[in-house]
Amino acid sequence: MDYKDTLLMMKTEFPMRGNLPNREPEMQKDWDAADIYAKVQERTKGRPMFILHDGPPYANGDIHMGHALNKVLKDFIVRYKSMSGFHAPYVPGWDTHGLPIETALTKNGKVNRKSLSVAEFRKLCEEYAREQVNRQREQFKRLGVRGDWENPYITLDKEYEAQQIKVFGDMAKKGYIYKGLKPVYWSPSSESALAEAEIEYHDKRSPSIFVAFDVKDGKGVLEQDEKIVIWTTTPWTIPANLGITVHPDLEYSVVKVNGVKYVVASGLLESLEKELEWENYEVVRTMKGQQLEYVVAQHPLYDRESLVMCGDHVTLDAGTGCVHTAPGHGEDDYIVGKKYGLDVLNPVDDKGVFTEEAPGFEGQFYDNANKPITEKLEEVGALLKLTFITHSYPHDWRTKKPVIFRATAQWFASIKDFREELLQAIKEVNWIPTWGETRLFNMVRDRGDWCISRQRAWGVPIPIFYGENNEPIVSDETIDHVSNLFRQHGSNIWFEWDTKDLLPEGFTSEHSPNGTFTREMDIMDVWFDSGSSHQAVLEERDDLQRPADLYLEGSDQYRGWFNSSLSTSVAVSGKAPYKGVLSHGFALDGEGRKMSKSIGNVVVPNDVMKQLGADILRLWVASVDYQADVRVSDKILKQVSEVYRKIRNTFRFLLGNLFDFNPAQDRVEFAQLPELDQYMEIKLNDIIGKVNQAYDQYQFSTVFHAVHNFCTIELSSFYLDIAKDTLYIDHADSHARRSIQTVMYDILVALTKLVTPILPHTADEVWQFIPAVTEESVQLTDMPTAVDYSNSQAVVEKWDRFMDVRNDVLKALENARNEKVIKKSLTASLTLYPTDKTKELLENVDQLHKLFIVSGATIAGSKESTPANAETFDDIAIVVEKAEGETCERCWIVTKEIGKDPNHPTLCPTCTETVTKHY
Known part of the structure; x- marks a missing residue:
């Protein structure tokens, strides 16, 4: 008899090697053929709903590791919820409007933008966006992400745009939408206004200048031979200066230096002494900032006055305590200027070039004008000091070029009108991690009004009509009509049809007695697009509901989608669009650096899946502390692959x-x-x-x-x-x-x-x-x-204790192996010397030798009688010796009992009995 035939060795066709790169796509085809998503939804129908609302990735280019991290985390949650008592449909979405798609079409001369009408260009943008959606959809599906991929939401779809118009209309009806001339982030490189969410900060080298403004009318507080000193890192805004702001409660000094008298904040004298190299200055007199209110200074370059005003935004953090104020180029400047009735001067055009309102510098790009403006200030004797500093400065997140504050006529959402509702809604949301609540709360508390208009072609138009007197017209009638038109035809008709055809039939307005109307040609900020998804998706679709149970995005979305969604949702419904918000960090390389093509440290999800498979990538996502920034590299993925194996x-x-x-x-x-x-x-x-x-x-x-x-x-x-x-x-x-x-x-x-x-x-x-x-x-x-x-509990306590003893035995066996006492554990025989408590435990365990995987195990005596050759542990001493006897051919145990049955001379008694009875 061949004893191998009597062994019940493992049998399975389940392959040892995963071969995931080849096997996974075949499985995904099977899932699609079986419509597994629909079957899951059908099985869980009627259960409590759990809605994870997908934040829309931008439809441009292949997915990166940040996309993979985000989508896989969402898939973990949705899959788990559908297996744990919930009905959890998942509708993926895409953000499809905005500058990157315009740029992708026009760069390298792909599309001649100037030869096309707005409507023609928009159609090309839509075609490109849908191509990108299809491309990314296949890559997300390759990750194994399960969802309603055949019916996603896309911000350019007619139904979505129709609902977005309604969100805008609801906000306008409540008085939250207005048009105003005020400074906003303006990107000369994009030729458009930007929202705070579209700003990122990078270091920039800027000139730092101290400028003296002569006193023209001291109002009995200052003399005409005295000069007010300001400091700025944007010399190009000097042509737009209309005032100087001081803090009403700070003390200011008139100091005499080499016969010249300057006005600065007393609290900055020490730093200014060093900065401006003032030797032996003399404080002539002091006064409170409020005493300087309405003093008039002379603009150093133009025959124009600069009014001294009081503002609480003035600090002693840097500068002189006398703040150069250009209402057309700064939010604080605008606010204080408006209070004092100043004009909003903005001598810079859409491209960042000076207009005729900046005599002497017209036609120059604002940043290039820093040098000639500084030279002119020096020429007229107003420049006290020029140095250069490197500081954190706002940049356009798409073009990566600096932005400016520039006053333009824009459409705004007045956050201040419902700020308290927003702050209350934030408190009612479950934030993971908990610091997310504080982060968004502080952002909303401190943010200004939201600029929602953009001077671009590719986006949802702002549905505003103007009368003959240029007064904006927005009403339930016009909003509903435009929304219905967009639902039927799409928003491109705004740029194709005549204005009269976009209005309700027979529409009249007191603003247009002759029945002539025009329309707004700006589009909405893309954050208004995606921020409307709670209504355009959760309310629009029958298989979803608002509020969602969870929003899950990267931590950058506190100032992005989390923020814009909250603003629009609270504005229209009075509630947050989400019950919970979960955020994750960014994907970095193995050394914790940002991934960059120039460095060559980019890990591409598609490459990982081709080499290792989606399940390895998913297992990596599960392995990391995703709420912080996470690292990924070939070495890390190799370690994950070993865990998978x-x-x-x-x-x-x-x-x-x-x-x-x-x-x-x-x-x-x-x-x-x-x-x-x-x-x-x-x-x-x-x-x-x-x-x-x-x-x-x-x-x-x-x-x-x-x-x-x-x-x-x-x-x-x-x-x-x-x-x-x-x-x-x-x-x-x-x-x-x-x-x-x-x-x-x-x-x-x-x-x-x-x-x-x-x-x-x-x-x-x-x-x-x-x-x-x-x-x-x-x-x-x-x-x-x-x-x-x-x-x-009793079983666990007993066997947990046994596991501790077994660990000691395994250590003793390993040491015996290293010392060549035994070859493998089955060739060993153990003699055990336990403490009384451990002895009681071992005596209540059957077949100790099997549990220790040795050929013999004997409890010889107490630990106190341990022989010198024993290895000692806390609860037991162990002697490991080579087992005596022969090896059983069938089970490999070593015993002196081999061959007691002449019919089976190479077997131990146990194997002999098994073979005799059953084979």
């Missing part, structure tokens, strides 16, 4: 040892399981509870570590290692074997479900090999739930 091998081992297990017939009830098997069922119970709780709390790294540790420590290094002997050597229907198989089956089914949100491809692959499962996909099942086992 261990998890996959665990599944393969479990499957391979269940080839003859039928759960309906072979299952052993918990009460009849041996204690060790009960212990493992309880440990499985613990992991189920821990993982479910971690998913509920969005702690995916806890899931990652819990599953990894369970596979490597509880299973591979302990239970499965011990189980091999019984699984392979016992006869098929032995109670011990069926008990182990029962536990392994429960572990296999539960573990497959637990990893499904993270490793959907691998989990579905495993599912196809599990005996007796009826669902076509693990995605159509629910998460396992914890079971309340009786007497579990």
Whole structure:
């Protein structure tokens, strides 16, 4: 007899190698063919809803690691919720308007913008945007992200635009929308106004100048031979200067330096003495800032007055305490200037070039004019000092070029009119991490009105009509009509049709007695587009609801989508659009640097999936602390691949040892399981509870570590290692074997479900090999739930203590191996000298040698009688010796009992009995 034939070795067609790059696309085709998304929705219909509302990525270019991190995190949550008692539809979306698409079409001469009408150009933009949506859709699907990919929301769709018009109309009706001339972030490189969310800060080298303004009318407080000193890092704004602002409560000094008298804040004298190299200055007199109010200074370059005003924004942080004020180029300047009745002078055009309102500098680009303006100030004797500083300066986030503050006529959303409602709504949201609440609260508390108009072609038009007197017209009638037109025809008609055709039939207005109307040609800020999604998607679609349960985006969206969505939602509905907000960090390289093509450290999701597979990328997402910035590199992904290999091998081992297990017939009830098997069922119970709780709390790294540790420590290094002997050597229907198989089956089914949100491809692959499962996909099942086992605490306490003893035994065996006492553990025999408490434990455990995977284990005496050659631990001393006897051909145990049955001269008594009875 060939004894190998009597061994029940593992059998499975589940492959050892994942081959994910090839296998995953085939599985995704099967999912599409089966319409697995629809089946999931049908199965969970009627359950409580959980809506994770997708923040729309911009439709331009291939996805990057930030996209992958974001979409995979969302998929974890949606998949888990659909398996844990919720109905969780997921509708992906795209942001499709704005400058990047215009630029993509016009750069490198692809499209001659000037040869096209606005409507023709917009049609090309739409075609390009839809191409990008299709491109990114396939890449997101390749990540294994499950969603309603055939019915996404796209901000250029007619239905979306129609709802966006209604949001605008509701806000206008409540008085939140107005048109005003005030300074806004203006990008000369984009030739458009920008919102705060479109600003990023980079270092910029700027001139730093101190300029003296002669006193023209001191109002009895200052003399005409005295000069007020200002400081600025934007000399180009001097031509727009109309005033000087002081703080009413600060003290100011008139100081005499080399016969010249200057006015500066007393609190800055020490720093100015060094900066301006004043030697032996003399303080002539002091006064409060409020005494300087309405003093008149002479503009240093023009025959124009500069009024001294009081403003609380003046500080002693830098400068002179006397702030150069140009109402056309600064928000604080504008506010104080408006208070004192100053004009809003803006001598710079859309391209950042000086107009005729800046005599002597017209035609010059603002930044280039810094030098000639400074030279002119020096020529007239007004320049006290010129240096250069490097400071953080606002830049256009798209062109990466500096922006300016520039007063233009723009449309605004008046945040101040409903700021308190916004702040209250923020308090009612669940923020993860908790600092998100403070961050957004402070932003909303401190932000000014929202500039929502843009001077571009590609976007949703602002639905405003003007009468003959140029008064804006917005009413329920016009808003509803435009919204309905856009729903039917799309917003391009705004640029194709005549104004009269865009108005309701027979429309009249007191502003146009002759019935002549014009329309606004600016478009809305793209943040108004995406910020309207709570209505354009959550309210528009029957399968969703507002508010969403969760918004999940990168931490940059506190000033972006989280903010704009909150503003529009509170404005129209009085409530936040989300119940919870979860944010994640940015994807960096392995050294913590920002990814950059120039550095060559960019990790591309598509490349990772081609080389390793989507499940490896997803497992990486689960492994990181995503609420902070995360690192990714080839080395890190290799480490993740090793974890994946261990998890996959665990599944393969479990499957391979269940080839003859039928759960309906072979299952052993918990009460009849041996204690060790009960212990493992309880440990499985613990992991189920821990993982479910971690998913509920969005702690995916806890899931990652819990599953990894369970596979490597509880299973591979302990239970499965011990189980091999019984699984392979016992006869098929032995109670011990069926008990182990029962536990392994429960572990296999539960573990497959637990990893499904993270490793959907691998989990579905495993599912196809599990005996007796009826669902076509693990995605159509629910998460396992914890079971309340009786007497579990006593079992756990006993076997946890045994695990501690076993760890000591394994250390002793390892040391004996290193010292060449034994070759492998089965060639060893142990003599144990435990403490009294440990002895009691070991005496209540059957077949110690099997649990230690040795050929013999004897409890010889107490620890006090430990021989000199024993290895000593806290609770036990162990002598490891080479086992005496011969090796059983079938089970490899070493014993003196080999060959007692002449029919089986190479077998131990246990194997002899098994072979005799069952083969």
